[in-house]
Amino acid sequence: MTQDLAYIIDTFEALVNIPSPSGFTQSSIEYVKKEALSFGYSCEKTEKGGLIITVPGKSDDTLGLSAHIDTLGAMVRSINEAGTLNLLPIGGYMMEAIEGTYCNVHTRDGRTYTGTISTTMPSVHTYDDARTLERVPKNMIVTIDECVSNKADVLNLGVQSGDFISLDPCFVHTESGFIKSRHIDDKASVAVLLGVLKSLSDQGSVPKNTLKFVISNYEEIGHGSSYIPSEIKEFLAVDMGAIGADLNGDEYTVSICAMDSSGPYDYELTNRLIKIAQEKGINYAIDIFPHYGSDVSAALRGGSNIRGALIGQGVHASHGIERTHEKGLQATFQLVMGYIETGF
Template identity: 35%
Template sequence: MNQPNIDVDYLVAQLKALLSIDSPTGYTDNAVRYCSRELERLGLQPELTRRGAIRAVRQGGSREGARAIVSHIDTLGAQVKALTANGRLALAPIGHWSARFAEGARVTIYGYEKILRGTILPLKASGHTHNEEVDTQPTGWDFVELRIDARTTSAEETMALGIEIGDIVAVDPQPEFLDSGFINSRHLDDKAGVAIMLAAIEALGRSDAVLPVDVHWLFTIAEEVGVGASSVIMPDIASLVAVDNGTSAPGQNSSEFGVTICMADQSGPFDYHLTRKLVELCRENGIDCRKDVFRHYRSDSASALEAGHDIRTALVTFGIDASHGYERIHLDALRSVSELLTRYVTSRIEIARDAEEFSDVRSFTRQPAPKTEPKS
């Protein structure tokens, strides 16, 4: 069997296309439609949940004990919290991100009847007026406002523009793709993960790869608010690998290059056997790999387990610098993670009992233990 080769140009093209479509949690329909069309073009038949999470199954040798790969289409954003007396907008964040990174952002306001543009600014934005107070004012969502690019100086005039409390605010990604392989943009979490999955699917379609079990390619729409993969997991699935961002920062072992495999996040350790398999696949295939632990982090896998799904979970990541801010990644990591996915879905099944929901202890897995075990 020829190992699938990742088309890096295709991966980059998909990331650029995804970044051009606003998709903060709660406003993902357009991105869902785009991904569904691309999956169809790649020969899969996407199925959508009521709210728009996507499942596309590529058939393998067996339906039971299926594998699943998941990333999320939704991004961070904001909602209109109030129309203020000066005609501007108070905001509430969608997802967890700092208002420090919101300051200066260009945005789109999605009203029911009208779409407008604007800028998020600190309450004291003019140095000519506030002097040193522009530097000493606090940081937080209570200290920023959205200036609308329309004639308005009062709440009443803003309301007349068609803007209401609860309207979605999408933040411009401002992407920049450099010849060095570095990519700077907002919303790389997790548009890059979606592009990685599409590139793996595309590579598998060009190869003669044989899948030992069905693979469910999943794209969720509410990971940033903690819901994620709670409602898109089918009973056939035995293992779930989430594709998301690693945290390249001081005190972390994540890298912007190669694959970073998360050993644990705030929800606890990932599955011992599945994580070990992914590490071994990296080593066997010459894929640069390192491990890390994320303390203030959760992914689609956590929501799947919390929903009651008895599945093995793992998290493979591409290192992001300044996660949930103005993010930076490197193309090497995107290609490496995509390569790992193709190696994983074509690898042999090692835990045959996972095809059954329940089985006896004789077929149960083993972890390393001292040579002498206590007798029962």
């Protein structure tokens, strides 16, 4: 394993264990900021809490690269008389993907309580309809790990409607090179971009173009990079490659997305990424993701005058317990480095 890849995986593990559902990303943003500052690069926060890292280049022509730090999660909707919590999801996932998941409830005054997400009929030994109950938010609850028996007990803990719920990532790195975890989408790509920053810093490299690394914090709910600095002319979203029955990518490749639910990505820039992958012998796939949007999608909807493209390591079972491989992370890192070296 290369030093760059080892750093990326270690950084991903650290990041994925920092709770950060959309709207609750302050701690993870601070982690990224601390890393970027340690490499000698300036940082600024956006008004909505995202982060922009600047790498001065030989030219003022500016390339933007993005990854999003926010993840799926939930929020406390209400408290039941039995002392359990009703929830509403943050981000788009199947309720089946969180059934049985350990979680944390984060109060507005800074306390954290552990718990478990289940259906309202969590045992086949007790409920006739446990198997057939529809898995929808109204049928899901959180049972917190405190000695509570009613709503008043829960309120006395400081838990209330509007508290954030984060999901246990369940991170595992296998000897065969697989990384299994929630939130590979997209903390793995944040780690890739930090790996790029570390590599540039270690080499003392001054890129051809000035670089703006945009770490967005609301991508999972659709408006992550709706604002980006106006000097950015090209914008590359580093996210994830979906894996499915009629798709070409896998966990060992970097996916280059030609089109997603927001429409086609920039023809010239996408072609240039394909050419870079071919010339550098990077394992890649070209795909279309009809149920997908990205930070580039948000930037374009926000009115940015940019050329945009989307890449990312192939991820199995996205928005669930996801899986990718070291080779996919390495290919994504290599393509980002190749893109920066080529510039425009």
